[in-house]
Amino acid sequence: GESVGLHLPTLSVQEGDNSIINCAYSNSASDYFIWYKQESGKGPQFIIDIRSNMDKRQGQRVTVLLNKTVKHLSLQIAATQPGDSAVYFCAETGSGSARQLTFGSGTQLTVLP
Amino acid sequence: ETGVTQSPTHLIKTRGQQVTLRCSSQSGHNTVSWYQQALGQGPQFIFQYYREEENGRGNFPPRFSGLQFPNYSSELNVNALELDDSALYLCASSVPGQKSTEAFFGQGTRLTVV
Numbered sequence: 001g002e003s004v005g006l007h008l009p010t011l012s013v014q015e016g017d018n019s020i021i022n023c024a025y026s027n028s029a030s031d032y033f034i035w036y037k038q039e040s041g042k043g044p045q046f047i048i049d050i051r052s053n054m055d056k057r058q059g060q061r062v063t064v065l066l067n068k069t070v071k072h073l074s075l076q077i078a079a080t081q082p083g084d085s086a087v088y089f090c091a092e093t094g095s096g097s098a099r100q101l102t103f104g105s106g107t108q109l110t111v112l113p
Numbered sequence: 114e115t116g117v118t119q120s121p122t123h124l125i126k127t128r129g130q131q132v133t134l135r136c137s138s139q140s141g142h143n144t145v146s147w148y149q150q151a152l153g154q155g156p157q158f159i160f161q162y163y164r165e166e167e168n169g170r171g172n173f174p175p176r177f178s179g180l181q182f183p184n185y186s187s188e189l190n191v192n193a194l195e196l197d198d199s200a201l202y203l204c205a206s207s208v209p210g211q212k213s214t215e216a217f218f219g220q221g222t223r224l225t226v227v
Contacts, residue, residue, distance in 0.1 A: 041220065042220050042221075043115070043117075043203050043205075043218030043219050043220050043221050044156065044203070044218050045115075045218070046215075046216075046217075089155050089156075091155070094158075094169075097168055097169055098146065098158075098160075098161040098168050098169025098170075100146060100158035100161060100169055100171065101146075101148075101156070101158065101216070102158070103148075103155030103156050103157070104155050105153070105154050105155050106153070106154070106155055
């Protein structure tokens with residue numbers, strides 16, 4: 001069935017370094033791929049999205065790369081800060097009328113001082 | 114803050130009981146989606162309501178039901194609670210016609226079934 005998976009459950013980086021979080025997906029029909037950040041006790045917060053006809057999109061300190069050939073999505077965070085510590089989820093939009101989000105299981109990013 | 118509010122924030126119920134969770138959507142958003150997030154997992158889509166009608170449903174049994182009211186607020190009802198229903202329940206509001214990435218999530222209701 002449709003699924004979105006992550007390669008690593010945890011990631012620790014030094015403050016100031018760049019972070020790369022990876023994700024594999026299986027539904028080639030997805031229209032958008034999205035990255036969410038979830039801090040403890042809060043709901044997911046939108047970070048950045050990319051449409052399926054693009055391969056790169058940049059935001060403020062973040063870049064999302066989409067490789068449709070190998071069905072791989074990555075989130076790059078530049079100059080990682082302590083406030084970036086959270087669980088990061090990749091998600092994809094469904095093809096039904098509800099365009100529901102299908103989430104992966106998440107990567108815990110810890111920024112070390 | 115997203116403008117999406119959920120109540121209660123925490124809840125403890127006994128197996129077999131029924132529970133109602135509530136969500137107030139962001140102003141102007143007439144679509145509400147509900148997700149279940151088990152500990153250490155990503156959220157899973159339960160269903161979506163648009164104009165007071167169910168508009169899509171995930172792989173959840175009929176004992177999960179919902180309502181949407183004219184003011185776009187929504188309820189999630191779960192009957193015959195099971196231990197595996199323990200999770201964070203999230204609602205997200207959005208506006209149809211926009212991509213679903215425009216959804217805004219509330220802080221969730223933590224349900225514990227004992």
